[in-house]
Amino acid sequence: MANGDNRRRLRLWLERAGDGFRLRDAETEELVRAEDPRIRVVAVAGVSYRLDTLQDDAFAPGRRLTLRPEPDNEHDQNAIGIWDETGQVQAGYVPAEIAAELDADDWQAVSLWESRDADGRRGLRVLLAPRDAWIGLPRAPLAPQ
Numbered sequence: 001m002a003n004g005d006n007r008r009r010l011r012l013w014l015e016r017a018g019d020g021f022r023l024r025d026a027e028t029e030e031l032v033r034a035e036d037p038r039i040r041v042v043a044v045a046g047v048s049y050r051l052d053t054l055q056d057d058a059f060a061p062g063r064r065l066t067l068r069p070e071p072d073n074e075h076d077q078n079a080i081g082i083w084d085e086t087g088q089v090q091a092g093y094v095p096a097e098i099a100a101e102l103d104a105d106d107w108q109a110v111s112l113w114e115s116r117d118a119d120g121r122r123g124l125r126v127l128l129a130p131r132d133a134w135i136g137l138p139r140a141p142l143a144p145q
Contacts (some may be wrong), residue, residue, distance in 0.1 A: 009133065010025075010038050010133035011025065012025065012127075012129065012135050012136065013136040014062055018113075019114050019115065020061035020062075020111075020125070021061055021112050023039075026134070038129075038133075039129050039130075040107075041112060043123060043125050044094075044125070047124060051120075051122070054120075054121045056089050058084030058088075058089060059091050059111050059124055060111060060114070062111060062137075063110065063111045064109070064110055065083060065109040065110060065111055065126060067080050067083075067128075068081040068083055068104065069104040082109060082126060094128070106131050107128045108128070108129055108135070109128055110126065110135055111124060112125045113125035
């Protein structure tokens, strides 16, 4: 249960789809849309300043990431950095309007989608899910019924 209420623990599978992954509820087998109120799917802000870093395999779709609050950030005291799982390399930030609503310690992040051009990765969408959510390893899509 999350936050002491009666909600069931969110359980998500990552399924390969195009340049990344889509989400499927592990309990119901239903697709989970980006608009689902239990999660956030965000475009990483500030990647244009870190394009070389963004090429690191640590940001490939399906990889776990680290959220790091930056309360001393001179531009935004609510800033939340998005780093590789080990906290060594930064991809960018949770968009400011979303970061203002979140406590980074209550959320986990996984790289979900990438946009690429001839020079490599140019953008990244990240899944933000509650810290207590279970996120399964990538799996093959279900066969059509």
